[in-house]
Amino acid sequence: MGRMHSFGKGISGSTIPYKRTPPSWLKITKSEVIEHIVKLARKGLSPSQIGAILRDSHGIGRVKTVTNNSILRILKGLGLAPQIPEDIYHLIKKAVVMRKHLEKNRKDKDTKFRLILVESRIHRIARYYKSTRQLPATWKYESSSASTLIA
Numbered sequence: 044m045g046r047m048h049s050f051g052k053g054i055s056g057s058t059i060p061y062k063r064t065p066p067s068w069l070k071i072t073k074s075e076v077i078e079h080i081v082k083l084a085r086k087g088l089s090p091s092q093i094g095a096i097l098r099d100s101h102g103i104g105r106v107k108t109v110t111n112n113s114i115l116r117i118l119k120g121l122g123l124a125p126q127i128p129e130d131i132y133h134l135i136k137k138a139v140v141m142r143k144h145l146e147k148n149r150k151d152k153d154t155k156f157r158l159i160l161v162e163s164r165i166h167r168i169a170r171y172y173k174s175t176r177q178l179p180a181t182w183k184y185e186s187s188s189a190s191t192l193i194a
Contacts, residue, residue: 131169
């Protein structure tokens with residue numbers, strides 16, 4: 044399947060290791076990993092930031108191999124998950140920055156066009172999350188109130 048707003052059709056990328064067990068050299072336990080995740084989530088970090096810190100600082104390549112659950116599932120179980128999914132959050136953040144730029148630079152036609160593309164992506168992802176009940180059915184993206192969603 045191709046890209047949404049470009050001409051690329053690439054499928055290149057890294058693959059998840061076939062082996063589903065933690066490496067033999069990893070001596071950290073499941074409870075310690077969950078403890079780290081909770082501590083980082085309480086600091087206000089997103090699930091992907093938590094994963095990057097665990098990978099870089101603690102040598103945990105994949106949390107799922109150690110805990111049998113993803114970071115987001117662990118956070119949901121403890122009630123620490125973000126209100127809106129991370130990908131839509133970052134798209135909203137990008138749209139807010141673009142709107143702020145357009146207030147100062149009204150003639151920037153390229154940014155105006157790119158903003159339309161970003162907002163169409165937001166609407167598409169929101170439709171998916173509503174159908175999977177990860178967002179409430181009444182949730183709606185409005186550019187006027189978007190800055191309050193990311194604050």
